[in-house]
Amino acid sequence: GEDVEQSLFLSVREGDSSVINCTYTDSSSTYLYWYKQEPGAGLQLLTYIFSNMDMKQDQRLTVLLNKKDKHLSLRIADTQTGDSAIYFCAESSPGANNLFFGTGTRLTVIP
């Protein structure tokens, strides 16, 4: 079955860039997603990328996809304390309606 893996923790200093990594096993993945979860809240969709793209940029967020290595990353430029949260990577397969989520990476931004 599909397997999505992420490291559990990441700490960065305020103002630095954060890079959160994700690997997946399903080579037929069509869309890959990044969600953010703040304490006590649900998962908020940040961005997503279609598998025929290498990169997508949205303000401070840059998503890079290496389809050959099945590796997805989320870069947050000029990381702020408000970016502290858990970030989930998720993938979907062709024709599928459900998503497969990683374990989430807890990002801590140090002032």
Added chain:
Amino acid sequence: DAGVIQSPRHEVTEMGQEVTLRCKPISGHNSLFWYRQTMMRGLELLIYFNNNVPIDDSGMPEDRFSAKMPNASFSTLKIQPSEPRDSAVYFCASSSGRDNQPQHFGDGTRLSIL
């Protein structure tokens, strides 16, 4: 625009009691998902519906759990009888139902079974 609405936000009850969690999906969305989140197991998909029909309930832990979607704007997840190990945050999400469209999550129900 209203997002996915879940109620209650918090529920504390004694073991053995029946618990009912409620969800109103985003208007126009045809797919609805129930998830459970715990520290130990992370985010788990319990069940999902397309056009009010359950499609995959393989994630439902046992017969004590049941979910219904009587119409396009309402779903319930019921636990009867509840046990302490059911304590978790339960999320509902909805999507348009078209292939690979993103899911939008509610704020969750934090359930504590004493």
